[in-house]
Amino acid sequence: MNGGSIGGCRAGSLAGLKRPGGDVLRGDLVEKAASDVLTDPARLCAVGRLGLGPHADVAFDRIAVLLERLVDAPVSLVTVLSADRQFLPGQVGLPEELAAAREMPFSHSLSRHVVEAGRMLVVEDIRGDPVMRDNPSVHDLGAIAFAGVPLTDSDGHVLGTLAVMDREPRIWTKSEIALLADLGEVCSSELRLRIEREIAHEARRNAESAHNQLSLLGELTETLSATMDIDAALSRLGATVAGRLADWCVVALAEPSGVVRHVSAAHFDPAHAEAAARLAQLAADAPREMKALVAAVQRAAGPIRQDKADPKSLRTRMAAAEIAEIAERLGFGSYLVAPITAPVGRRTVGVLMLVNGAGRGTFGDAEAGTAVEIGRRAGLAVDNSRLYGRQRHVAEVLQHSMLPELPDIPGIELHARYLPAQIGAAVGGDWYDAFVQPDGSVMLAVGDVSGHDIEAAATMGQVRNLVRGDAYGRDDEPGPLLAQLDRALHGLGMPAAATAVLARVTRDDDGYDLTFANAGHPPPVLLRPDGEVEVWWEDPEPLLGLVPRDDRSTHRRRVQPGSTVLLYTDGLVEHPGTLIDDGIHRIRAALTGNAALPPDELCVRLLNTATRRDDDIALLVIRLN
Structure with missing residues (x-):
């Protein structure tokens, strides 16, 4: 396949793209009306958190070089799109002026079609594509064949692309498309981790002047991101919450099939550690009751709060009478159940149950809001753990193939x-x-x-x-x-x-x-x-x-x-x-x-x-x- 840079563009042929200061020289190269997808405030907020402007990024340059070597395409790009500009944090093979500027006007962007479509686009010959054929990159950059995969944040917003281009018609093979998709997952994972780190930094900054519950959120973010072992992360979550937000808590996680795969419990008093561990074991062995709890939160579409809980009522709802006995011994005066929500698809994957004894009081709106946010971050950790597992598998296959x-x-x-x-x-x-x-x-x-x-x-x-x-x-x-x-x-x-x-x-x-x-x-x-x-x-x-x-x-x-x-x-x-x-x-x-x-x-x-x-x-x- 081709090994040189796309199109062999003359320096003068790109002079009209942008001045060094960013002023547009040719008005016909700028799209004045962006799509709803590109201007979505939530998407732009995620792009802003990345902090990827018109400059090189070592990690994404490495991925671009690796993709270029493995696919043997002249140009490989990692792009991030704002409302009106396309940044190039990773690239190999672009003409010198664009490679130095690390940005490209929307008029020349093929990746914007991937962002707007929200899916992979594979084009063998751009000149025959009714959407892309008039793109100036065909003439100015010599782009003829294109394949791009969307890079998404944890909420599913498309922030940019991982793409390859060729200067002649090309039939992209299944293995090349699969490799592009796999490396796209690696790029998306890096973007998500950076966004989460920025969110954690924001949480830490806000915690200096905000309520103690915000400090708790920052600590939990660190706890959840410290390990990719989701069972260990959720157990640490419970130990962190107990005593800070409630007397004790139960964390349960369910698989998409409905099978309960994790239950942990923690109490602020070490004297009750053994009882809490026993309660978690019994709850894990009572999947019907745990599935019913997850289903109740799903139906409520939000947290469930009970200010006056009757421990005796547990005896009628739990098949294992010992669960009710332990709960009564730990203190069961009020409770709050918040969903653990996976960011992709907004599906409920588990529950966080906070419980207070009679002496601590009831849960207010602030605690409910914090519990929902904890559930959201726990859901993100669950998704990251699953993504990490897939990414690790791809890496192992890549290693063994070499x-x-x-x-x-x-x-x-x-x-x-x-x-x-x-x-x-x-x-x-x-x-x-x-x-x-x-x-x-x-x-x-x-x-x-x-x-x-x-x-x-x-x-x-x-x-x-x-x-x-x-x-x-x-x-x-x-x-x-x-x-x-x-x-x-x-x-x-x-x-x-x-x-x-x-x-x-x-x-x-x-x-x-x-x-x-x-x-x-x-x-x-x-x-x-x-x-x-x-x-x-x-x-x-x-x-x-x-x-x-x-x-x-x-x-x-x-x-x-x-x-x-x-x-x-x-x-x-x-x-x-x-x-x-x-x-x-x-x-x-x-x-x-x-x-x-x-x-x-x-x-x-x-x-x-x-x-x-x-x-x-x-x-x-x-x-x-």
């Missing part, structure tokens, strides 16, 4: 594992590789590109391909091969800092010769046939991509048949607050005396030594038979 299938080599067993970190987007720069040379020797590599994001994963794929492309068919030792890789990273301008071990295994009549080079990476480990373990420590050499070295060392080992070699990334042995020697000791203990174990089982034992997964782990186990 890792190779290991070759089938007579006499050599290869086993590999990749485990993402338990935090973050589950995509990073750890990798492994193995391939057979024309002379029958086997190249082995494990490396780690710095970073834990999509950019690191993309860079990892490039580094791995450079290793293959440079090493294949050459009989150079690993040291010179790593030195050449270092020169290539600098010469090609790749912003990569990476550790790596590169090894070559050659078989002869008596066993195996193994040579390796190490660029700042944890040492290889050998499990001998007698069950003893060797750690191949060598003088450290710097990472790849920092300062090019003309010479890198090659180390040699003689390996007996029946031995097992282990290459791995630092996630297996490094943990905050501990030395790498401690991690090496753990894997040494897992290997010692286990030379007869199958490599698959060795992989499991090794991964079990990593008690925390703050970093990705790549593991390559080589059994030399």
Whole structure:
């Protein structure tokens, strides 16, 4: 496909778009009447909270570059639209003037049609599209094919697009459209998180002069955004609310099918913690009653308040009499039930039930309003958790798609594992590789590109391909091969800092010769046939991509048949607050005396030594038979 910038526009052909100060030069390029969608106050409020004006944004530039590489389209854009301007926080491939200005008049905007339609638009040839064919971007920017997906906030407002353009007619494939949609979800998630952070900042600013309940909302926002584990978040919510807004509370969450999937309870008095936990357990085992409570809030279309609650009435409404007994013991003088509302679709997904004993008093309008807002934020946390789960799945698929299938080599067993970190987007720069040379020797590599994001994963794929492309068919030792890789990273301008071990295994009549080079990476480990373990420590050499070295060392080992070699990334042995020697000791203990174990089982034992997964782990186990 095309790799250059769209249209090859002359500098003079874009001079009429805007002056540097933003004054319009050609009135026919400005649309004076915006659609209702574009001028929706709620949508514009969300755009304003983003603070994305005519300037570059590192995160969105990275996504644009990644999309351009994966789809192989000349232009990739992340756009955000105000009432009358289109900003370009992420872009690759635009003419220099637009790339520097980071904004575009509506007259040239193809993305506005996506915003107005509220759905993905895929156009093979704009010149034949009755809506877009008169857009000046066809002439001025050379835009012929277009595909764009809407970027939405948590309320469903379309704030902008993730889009690609080509300068010739193009049939967009299903995989390209699916990738565009998946990366659009990643962009939308970033926008939503930024909006929520801004909302949290607003809440914190207002809390300085507002009622204590506003302070509570700010704290709950932090609590809900501190984890993507929704069960943990809702439990923390209850613990935060109890004593601040009510004596005790119950939080329940239902699946769309109606199945109750979470119930937690908290009381302000630690002496009642055990009773509250028991009540939550009983309520979780009484789905009919919990579903009825959710349905009652849905019918009420708002909070339900009872100033004079009769604890005895619970006995007639609850199948488990113990629930009523515990509620009476905790204090059941008045209650307020607020919906937990998911922002997309405004559906009720659960309830927050606040309860006061007779001594605390009843709930007023202020408490009711605060409870509704807590339910709204809890619903946002629920949606973000589900979105995070989908995003993590996409990231894992992307990561694994970049890792190779290991070759089938007579006499050599290869086993590999990749485990993402338990935090973050589950995509990073750890990798492994193995391939057979024309002379029958086997190249082995494990490396780690710095970073834990999509950019690191993309860079990892490039580094791995450079290793293959440079090493294949050459009989150079690993040291010179790593030195050449270092020169290539600098010469090609790749912003990569990476550790790596590169090894070559050659078989002869008596066993195996193994040579390796190490660029700042944890040492290889050998499990001998007698069950003893060797750690191949060598003088450290710097990472790849920092300062090019003309010479890198090659180390040699003689390996007996029946031995097992282990290459791995630092996630297996490094943990905050501990030395790498401690991690090496753990894997040494897992290997010692286990030379007869199958490599698959060795992989499991090794991964079990990593008690925390703050970093990705790549593991390559080589059994030399």
